[in-house]
Amino acid sequence: MSGGVDSAVAAARAVDAGHEVVGVHLALSRTPGTLRTGARGCCTIEDSMDAQRAANIIGIPYFVWDFSERFRLDVVDDFIAEYSAGRTPNPCMRCNERIKFAALLEKALALGFDAVATGHYASIELDEHGNRELHRASAWAKDQSYVLGVLTTEQLAHSMFPLGATPSKAEVRAEAAARGFSVANKPDSHDICFIPDGDTRGWLADKVGASPGAILDRSGATIGEHEGALAFTVGQRKGLNVGFPTDDGKPRFVLEIRPKTNEVVVGPREALEVGLIAGSSFSWTGLDPYGSGIVDAPADAFECDVQIRAHADPVPATAQVSTSSTGERELVIKPVDPLNGVAPGQTAVLYVGTRVLGQCTIDRTVSAVPVPVPAA
Amino acid sequence: MAVYLDHAATTPMLPAVIAAYTEALSVVGNPSSIHSQGQQAKRMLEEARERIAASLGADPVEVTLTSGGTEAINLGVKGLFWSRGPRKRILVSRAEHHATIDSVEWLEAHEGAVLDWVPVDSEGRIDLAYIAGALDDDVALVTALWANNEVGTLQPVEQLVALAAGHGVPVHCDAVAAYGQVPVSLGGLAALSISAHKIGGPVGIGALVISRAATVTPLIHGGNQQRARSGTQDAAGAVAFGVAASLIAPPDSALRDRLIAGVLNAVPDAVLRGDPVHRLPGNAHFTFPGCEGDSLLFLLDAAGFSVSTGSACQAGVPEASHVLLAMGVPEQDARGALRFTLGHGTTAADVDALVAALPAAVERARAAGYADRVPVRSFPAGPA
Numbered sequence: 001m002s003g004g005v006d007s008a009v010a011a012a013r014a015v016d017a018g019h020e021v022v023g024v025h026l027a028l029s030r031t032p033g034t035l036r037t038g039a040r041g042c043c044t045i046e047d048s049m050d051a052q053r054a055a056n057i058i059g060i061p062y063f064v065w066d067f068s069e070r071f072r073l074d075v076v077d078d079f080i081a082e083y084s085a086g087r088t089p090n091p092c093m094r095c096n097e098r099i100k101f102a103a104l105l106e107k108a109l110a111l112g113f114d115a116v117a118t119g120h121y122a123s124i125e126l127d128e129h130g131n132r133e134l135h136r137a138s139a140w141a142k143d144q145s146y147v148l149g150v151l152t153t154e155q156l157a158h159s160m161f162p163l164g165a166t167p168s169k170a171e172v173r174a175e176a177a178a179r180g181f182s183v184a185n186k187p188d189s190h191d192i193c194f195i196p197d198g199d200t201r202g203w204l205a206d207k208v209g210a211s212p213g214a215i216l217d218r219s220g221a222t223i224g225e226h227e228g229a230l231a232f233t234v235g236q237r238k239g240l241n242v243g244f245p246t247d248d249g250k251p252r253f254v255l256e257i258r259p260k261t262n263e264v265v266v267g268p269r270e271a272l273e274v275g276l277i278a279g280s281s282f283s284w285t286g287l288d289p290y291g292s293g294i295v296d297a298p299a300d301a302f303e304c305d306v307q308i309r310a311h312a313d314p315v316p317a318t319a320q321v322s323t324s325s326t327g328e329r330e331l332v333i334k335p336v337d338p339l340n341g342v343a344p345g346q347t348a349v350l351y352v353g354t355r356v357l358g359q360c361t362i363d364r365t366v367s368a369v370p371v372p373v374p375a376a
Numbered sequence: 377m378a379v380y381l382d383h384a385a386t387t388p389m390l391p392a393v394i395a396a397y398t399e400a401l402s403v404v405g406n407p408s409s410i411h412s413q414g415q416q417a418k419r420m421l422e423e424a425r426e427r428i429a430a431s432l433g434a435d436p437v438e439v440t441l442t443s444g445g446t447e448a449i450n451l452g453v454k455g456l457f458w459s460r461g462p463r464k465r466i467l468v469s470r471a472e473h474h475a476t477i478d479s480v481e482w483l484e485a486h487e488g489a490v491l492d493w494v495p496v497d498s499e500g501r502i503d504l505a506y507i508a509g510a511l512d513d514d515v516a517l518v519t520a521l522w523a524n525n526e527v528g529t530l531q532p533v534e535q536l537v538a539l540a541a542g543h544g545v546p547v548h549c550d551a552v553a554a555y556g557q558v559p560v561s562l563g564g565l566a567a568l569s570i571s572a573h574k575i576g577g578p579v580g581i582g583a584l585v586i587s588r589a590a591t592v593t594p595l596i597h598g599g600n601q602q603r604a605r606s607g608t609q610d611a612a613g614a615v616a617f618g619v620a621a622s623l624i625a626p627p628d629s630a631l632r633d634r635l636i637a638g639v640l641n642a643v644p645d646a647v648l649r650g651d652p653v654h655r656l657p658g659n660a661h662f663t664f665p666g667c668e669g670d671s672l673l674f675l676l677d678a679a680g681f682s683v684s685t686g687s688a689c690q691a692g693v694p695e696a697s698h699v700l701l702a703m704g705v706p707e708q709d710a711r712g713a714l715r716f717t718l719g720h721g722t723t724a725a726d727v728d729a730l731v732a733a734l735p736a737a738v739e740r741a742r743a744a745g746y747a748d749r750v751p752v753r754s755f756p757a758g759p760a
Contacts, residue, residue, distance in 0.1 A: 070751075107671070
């Protein structure tokens with residue numbers, strides 16, 4: 001229970017469904033702030049008190065469990081390491097993978113619980129054989145199945161998402177108000193919870209340092225200077241300061257980040273278009289597509305949709321598990337139409353209809369079509 | 377109904393206290409008013425103050441009522457420090473209650489205090505030899521617990537007072553945990569902090585007992601209703617406190633020993649913390665290797681036992697006890713702390729039930745491991 005409206009209503013619904021429920025607030029920082037600031041962040045003392053108030057009203061016990069050390073190692077340090085490697089991580093995904101549905105779930109199971117219920121908008125459904133499947137929430141606008149794409153079949157077996165079938169957030173807020181929760185109208189939290197002011201670039205500069213470096217075009221010519229390469233994201237357009245108009249009159253986008261040389265490579269939008277995404281760190285949510293009738297032969301490609309960001313639209317693609325040139329098994333995804341702004345480190349989640357098939361962390365991408373590099 | 381084994385946090389109000397308290401609440405009159413009704417309230421208040429003073433071998437004028445133990449400690453520590461200017465040194469151990477530690481650290485940050493940290497031994501007892509060596513004319517005060525609120529170890533208060541007296545240095549003693557458990561008296565102390573709700577009185581009232589010989593500079597300024605504190609006096613609270621003080625009945629140490637023996641028998645690798653003999657009669661404190669104290673607390677709560685990890689939550693996050701760390705207990709071990717405190721109403725059956733429930737809780741808490749355990753990410757198959 002974060003102290004927000006979703007987890008409060010989820011807890012109440014789990015109680016209504018007849019489960020024996022205990023509210024748990026995750027302490028993710030050793031030095032939480034006292035007061036919530038605006039709509040950003042979470043995890044302050046005030047949020048913890050909001051969660052406890054909701055638990056009291058529901059009539060369930062409430063505990064704070066300390067995962068601050070694991071969160072620092074598995075989410076915050078991972079976030080820094082990923083950016084330092086020139087990749088664009090999704091810390092919410094890491095938190096679900098390593099904290100909420102790993103450290104928390106394992107502690108809960110050891111202490112005698114059966115499952116972790118959260119306020120995520122996603123649905124668990126059973127196929128005709130009783131196998132668990134993860135599906136998008138009824139309200140697609142609020143759907144959070146993307147950040148749960150990292151769950152494995154085993155984790156799914158011990159997860160509950162009581163908000164999955166709710167048609168809208170407004171309905172959850174109305175229910176919270178009807179239940180007398182003080183958090184019914186609390187603003188949604190967004191951004192990265194451990195960067196409460198939302199200034200990711202400043203935060204990273206503070207943690208790993210930032211030094212000026214070159215902005216290169218694709219021919220290797222220096223066309224500008226940046227204040228620190230790490231905070232850039234592939235596909236980013238703003239904040240490049242390479243002058244406008246450019247030679248060809250077209251805007252420039254970040255194509256690549258080279259942390260070792262502190263360089264940022266930029267180019268035209270077409271050069272961002274990706275025709276292939278691959279990652280060796282992949283998992284299946286529910287049954288493996290190779291064993292569940294989606295694909296016949298073990299090596300065949302299968303049709304699916306791919307989504308590369310929490311709020312991106314899914315696009316048609318084919319996917320296939322194959323062996324890379326270095327001998328690694330990897331999930332290779334080919335969007336039917338080229339995808340824009342795909343960054344290594346991001347997670348590609350595969351869907352068939354509303355069902356989440358699985359995911360991979362993107363290691364590499366291949367351009368859709370070669371874009372000629374102008375002479376230096 | 378849960379078995380209550382957290383009397384050190386607060387002990388249930390005694391029925392006689394509730395009766396006296398509620399009756400007193402219906403009496404109108406500010407004890408400072410001149411009229412008859414005010415004088416009636418004043419009489420109730422002063423009779424209560426006499427009872428409290430009598431329980432501590434002090435004179436009524438030496439009892440300054442406060443809002444509780446924390447205010448008393450703040451007043452004792454800061455008030456003595458200010459009155460002893462220009463002396464800046466404070467002798468204090470790191471095993472004190474947060475009310476003391478945060479007060480002296482505030483004085484260090486804002487008032488130029490120089491903190492001379494007194495070591496404690498592995499049982500939590502302050503190092504008298506260190507204090508003897510450190511005492512000098514520039515010491516503003518020494519502050520120490522009468523008994524440690526977490527691990528229960530009784531402190532050598534008499535020897536400490538004798539040492540300090542040799543240098544004319546005042547001693548403040550935090551007797552919040554000891555009061556009601558062992559005989560506590562002002563003796564040669566400059567000031568002594570106590571709290572009503574630890575002895576069956578209400579929350580919201582405590583006292584700093586200030587020796588006639590000592591001066592403390594007030595924290596709170598206003599109508600000078602008491603010797604070292606301003607503010608309208610809580611006559612009803614004082615009445616309740618006075619009744620509780622007159623009914624003090626220390627817990628039975630035989631029950632504590634039954635609990636200690638039972639726990640060590642049921643969980644052989646549990647470690648009793650604090651002095652095994654010279655400890656509060658209602659305190660049994662252990663660390664359970666491989667367990668997170670808050671896992672144990674949760675499991676025992678679910679099984680119907682109210683217990684404590686002993687240490688304060690820092691901003692909602694359970695922290696390894698600073699007391700155990702000061703005693704030299706490794707942080708990992710300190711995380712497995714659990715404190716059982718007995719009081720009026722605790723029975724042998726309660727103790728036996730706890731001992732019977734403990735092994736299963738320890739086994740589960742061990743499986744859950746420490747909070748920083750690396751997840752193995754292997755889960756039992758089958759839907760929940």
